[in-house]
Amino acid sequence: MSKKKKRSITVIKGGSLIDGTGAKQVKNAVVVVEDAKIMAVGKEADVDIPRNVKKTEINADGMTVMPGLIDSHLHLMGLKTDRILEEELIRPHQLGLIKSVFDAADLLDAGFTTVKDCGGFGIYLKRAMAEGTLRGPRILSSGYILSQTAGHGDIHYIPIEFVDARTTKRGMSLLCDGVSECIKAARYALREGADFIKICTSGGVMSMVDRPEHTQFTLEEIKAVVEEARHVGKYVTAHCQGTEAMKNSLKAGVKTIDHAFYPDDEVIEMAKKRKDVVFVPTLSIAWRIITEGEDAGYPLWAVAKGKEVWETMVKNIAKLYKAGLTIASATDFVGSPLLKMGTNAMELELLVKHCGFKPMDAIVVATRNGAKACGLENVTGTVQEGKLADVIVVDGDPLKDVKVLQDKNRIKMVMKEGKIEVRRGAKIS
Numbered sequence: 001m002s003k004k005k006k007r008s009i010t011v012i013k014g015g016s017l018i019d020g021t022g023a024k025q026v027k028n029a030v031v032v033v034e035d036a037k038i039m040a041v042g043k044e045a046d047v048d049i050p051r052n053v054k055k056t057e058i059n060a061d062g063m064t065v066m067p068g069l070i071d072s073h074l075h076l077m078g079l080k081t082d083r084i085l086e087e088e089l090i091r092p093h094q095l096g097l098i099k100s101v102f103d104a105a106d107l108l109d110a111g112f113t114t115v116k117d118c119g120g121f122g123i124y125l126k127r128a129m130a131e132g133t134l135r136g137p138r139i140l141s142s143g144y145i146l147s148q149t150a151g152h153g154d155i156h157y158i159p160i161e162f163v164d165a166r167t168t169k170r171g172m173s174l175l176c177d178g179v180s181e182c183i184k185a186a187r188y189a190l191r192e193g194a195d196f197i198k199i200c201t202s203g204g205v206m207s208m209v210d211r212p213e214h215t216q217f218t219l220e221e222i223k224a225v226v227e228e229a230r231h232v233g234k235y236v237t238a239h240c241q242g243t244e245a246m247k248n249s250l251k252a253g254v255k256t257i258d259h260a261f262y263p264d265d266e267v268i269e270m271a272k273k274r275k276d277v278v279f280v281p282t283l284s285i286a287w288r289i290i291t292e293g294e295d296a297g298y299p300l301w302a303v304a305k306g307k308e309v310w311e312t313m314v315k316n317i318a319k320l321y322k323a324g325l326t327i328a329s330a331t332d333f334v335g336s337p338l339l340k341m342g343t344n345a346m347e348l349e350l351l352v353k354h355c356g357f358k359p360m361d362a363i364v365v366a367t368r369n370g371a372k373a374c375g376l377e378n379v380t381g382t383v384q385e386g387k388l389a390d391v392i393v394v395d396g397d398p399l400k401d402v403k404v405l406q407d408k409n410r411i412k413m414v415m416k417e418g419k420i421e422v423r424r425g426a427k428i429s
């Protein structure tokens with residue numbers, strides 16, 4: 001433990017602190033960072049700043065200091081166009097990997113210090129980051145997506161033998177039917193480095209032959225996948241939109257219910273009993289597709305399905321919020337022009353505007369609760385002693401106008417694990 005090297009700390013001073021727990025804003029706050037972690041935080045008068053150490057000071061006067069943002073469901077697929085379905089067929093897979101490197105950097109530049117890649121190249125990007133090859137947010141990635149035949153991940157308009165990623169070395173779908181195939185697919189995803197298993201337990205908007213309310217996989221199949229994840233200390237995230245799909249997923253022990261269009265009262269009761277469940281709505285993708293999707297080239301059936309679900313979905317998310325359930329913020333963005341990385345803080349605005357979230361709660365959803373959705377609640381998500389120093393300095397008050405978080409130029413500093421990754425005019429001495 002003992003280090004002879006002279007200690008060096010970073011002190012963020014003078015800003016208003018929103019710590020991500022939902023506690024009241026603290027004016028004139030001090031955050032002391034040593035190595036990767038927060039060693040002290042509080043009102044300037046109450047915090048002892050160590051002397052005789054090498055010190056870097058960040059002046060946050062008049063600005064907001066808060067935890068780095070977390071997007072709890074996106075896809076680091078590096079898409080280039082909004083003709084998503086065609087692009088996946090005609091563009092070499094490798095180009096997606098290259099573009100996703102830049103998408104990851106865009107996320108970090110916009111203040112996102114952790115993202116959850118629910119199917120994409122994240123399993124490789126995180127390793128490249130660990131090697132020091134590229135920069136970006138902390139990534140948790142499933143790499144692959146388990147889907148039943150004729151399910152959300154089955155690209156039904158191409159021959160079935162071209163769908164599964166294990167044989168095609170393209171895409172991210174693992175088609176599996178029956179308990180033993182589900183176990184095998186889960187183990188394949190783990191073999192490739194998945195941090196968690198992603199499964200589609202319902203149909204969806206961007207799949208042509210199924211619908212959000214359709215139920216996919218049996219309870220036994222989902223349970224088998226949850227068990228495989230549990231064996232290695234990991235968890236399952238479900239693409240899950242329909243009511244019955246939510247009940248099956250909750251019964252089977254799925255950790256996060258993503259999209260969550262149609263919860264009923266029974267779903268809410270079941271979720272309350274399972275204290276570890278996180279709901280992860282993705283309003284941003286739906287909003288962009290219903291308002292601009294048609295012009296951007298999305299299939300008309302997808303735009304129509306999006307429009308059909310919107311009103312009910314926002315009411316239902318408001319219901320989950322009022323019921324006091326844990327909700328995390330996510331966009332489902334894929335990197336295309338319409339679903340561009342770096343604009344992900346729009347989800348907070350949509351939650352406030354359409355689902356009645358208080359701005360403070362929207363911030364908690366995009367920080368502390370995001371960490372819960374990633375299984376990192378003991379590690380990051382709040383500006384508290386002992387947590388990793390994932391901190392941003394924002395020019396403006398997101399409690400007055402949550403939109404300030406969408407303006408990259410107002411994100412003056414981004415710190416990830418104690419390292420200043422972005423410095424955009426923040427005074428550092």
Ligand SMILES: [Zn+2]
Nearest residue numbers: 074075118332
């Ligand atoms: Zn998704």
